Amino acid sequence: MIHNISYRVFVYGTENEEKVKEAVQTLFPNSHPQTDTIEGYFKNPVLILHDKISKNREIKNFIHILEEIDESSKKQLRSELENKMDERGNLFLRFDKQRAYLGDLKIIKHGDAIHVKINIAAYPAKKEKAMEVARDIFGV
Template identity: 30%
Template sequence: MRAHHVRITTFIQATEDEDKVLDAIATFIPDEIDEDDIYLDVNETKGYFGNPIKVVNAEIKRSRAVRVFLENLKELLSDEDRNYILEHLDEKVDEEGTLYLRFNKQKAYLSEVKLDEGADVVQIRIKVKAFPMKKEAVVEDVREWLEE
């Protein structure tokens, strides 16, 4: 599977340690990716009840870094998580060709990778390169990538 870019997003609640949340994100980024290839953005905002929240976005755009990221991500996935993605693939890919994966943020901080559909997650969005750029083609590319 090839991709244009990868975006990793999560939230830092006022009760959370920012460094620990950044460590959770780092769980998904292999050491082989140069720091210069990762664009990190942290924005401060307010939650529904006025509580301070930080939104963290890490983006990887360079082709080589994206390839390394995808290889690493595939290795991190358990067989159970791969099967879950395959079973729900149609729901995980949108019409623009983006694959959406959500991982448990607390486990990621402990260097464990586990899919999670809850609220406290690290979201990974992968903009897949497919030809033709249709949802069906992207779903097939992701399926092949996970099954190889």
């Protein structure tokens, strides 16, 4: 199924860290993100929240949450699944950070996002096999 899921999200100086954590909790309710600070383009501090989920219960919870996304996001995922997966079977998704804070999950192509990397368990670890597994997991 899935080996692990990792995410990262940037918290800019104009944002409230607690609100961004709440947005992350919409996708990963049991996650306790680690933090790193980097220097932004204008020398301002940017906080990065990140974590790696590998417990089966939390992965199943994430899959259940994904089943509840709106139909337009499901349709987008179906049509772009191949483009969102690398050759080693990692599926990359971005969720709108602002909407996640409001409890609404929307897959987006770019912009202010929660970046999610899903490591699909497929043997051999090749894109074609991972695509089959991903289609089965996400019902696409």
